[in-house]
Amino acid sequence: MLSRTAAELYWMSRYLERAENLARMLDVSYSLSLMPQDGQGTGLDELTMPLLITGNMDDYLARHGELDAERLLHFFAFDGDNPGSIFSCLRAARSNAHVVRGRITADMWENINATWLEMRDIAQQGLQSYGISAFCEWVKQRSHLFRGAAFGTSLRNDAFRFIRLGTYIERADNTLRLLDSRYELLGDAAESIGDGSARGYYQWNALLRALSVFEAFTEIYRGSPDKRQVAELLILREDVPRSLRACLGEINQILASLPGVNGRPAQRMVASLEARLRYTGIEEILDEGLHVWLSDFILLVRRLANAIQSSYLEAA
Template identity: 45%
Template sequence: MLSRTADHLYWMSRYTERAENTARMLNVSYETSMLPQSASAATKAWQSVLSISELLPAYYQRHDEVTLEGVLHFMVRDETNSSSIYSCLQAARENARAVRGALTTEAWETQNLTWLDMNRLFKAKKFETDPAKFFEWVKYRSHLSRGVALGTMLQDDAFRFLRLGTFIERADNTARLLDVRFHAIKNDYHGTVPGKGQAQFDFYHWSAILRSVSAFEVYRKVYRNVITPERVAEMLILRRDMPRSLHASMYEVVQILEAVANDHSAETQRQAGLLLAELQYGRIDELLATGLHAYLVHFLERVHALGGRIGSDFLATADM
């Protein structure tokens, strides 16, 4: 398959997944902001949203202070923010348009209609009226895009590069979410709300992390117990049967790389396999003992490097 075609398909799915992940994160943060909390705690919570995407410096170039309204506009509608939902869905649609011949009619129309509908929703002020409903719409359109591709496309290399972009982006986002949320809760809140208040605080914030990756109900089904940081980390890092875990994402990446392997990709496959092996045979007590933050930072560095290697081995551009 032509590298330019693979590049567009890969980034189409990455941008679609990124839009969904941003909607998930903002939806949970928006709902959590409705809980009783101090002004400083609310500001730190929205700062963490920007930190997850490494957008704090860019935000401060346009805004003097971190506010709910400012962050929502910046992360949803700001056309100058390349990671906003608007920009991501625009980029996904443009990449799809460039390779319409590699997509089924249904797959192309799904991407195009998402872009058109988003602009209609913005013009009708639907986002400002009900942010939570808009975020659910973004998630639904992302689900629909993946479902249509799975149900209508030939499962050839074009389909595989679509999937590869999805799982690389998902692994990156889940690791970022875990790192920032765990770090913020540990440093900013641990031990500051004594007794019953601490327990209530922990429940709401750990459940918020789970809800942001659609894992709250799964957690209850698997563990049937109170929510604890250790089990949240275990589920989102090590469990292969959890769709948005690091293990599940890297398993899919390794399988796809094996299917599209070429004469230059042996080292890329090896690096991906090493990441998967650590997740497959890792134990949560060992990860926590050595430091979860250090592990996640190292994981993100390796996923970023893996994305660069995928770019140089298969795609027309190595970074984007």
């Protein structure tokens, strides 16, 4: 497969996954912003979390000058000048899909094209009339439909592998960032959840629901969520689809199945990262410091993405 074609497929799926992750992030931040605050934060603090997670704080302030709830939501939902908005992600995904129209199935193309057309209609309505929660749910549903179409109709060839590769790279990064941001926002409450911290309880539950792992948590653990359990679930459990270990396991299998020797640097890197998770216990992570460990691994996932880019997606 030509590197350009692989890159278009890879980034198509990354942009779609990114749009879904942004929707999950906005939904949980908006929901928590509506809850009564306990003096340790404000509703606006919750709505600024997506800016901190995505690193768009400076860009937002340069354009808008002050933090405002309505502007924040528009910035991440419909702002076409913000490359990190859901609108921009879906536009880029559709553009990538159009370039490789002959390498994806009709069901996949129709899904992504219809999603973009609906996105433009929703943007004209605005969040006030459509509803932020309804909008976020719509984005998630469209992402689910695309993955279903890809999984159910695609030939298991290199095109399918690069589509899946983009999904899991983006998902691994998002899981790490969401967990780190919620842990940092909680502060002391992250440590005191076992003593009945209402703030910690709602924050951890919101994170679990944002990543669609609340049901998995209740099946595996008992009682209220705490730092140790949530971190173990989202980092080390290979049976949780959005966990870091599950994502790296999928990436490892995909890279191992791609032909040629150009990808050996990326293959070695992901194999090393997966082995590190396989033989690491949650106590070791907590002893090192959860924030420190997550920050380091965010950089490692970025290096892995760069290795994939240079190995497969750039013309020799």
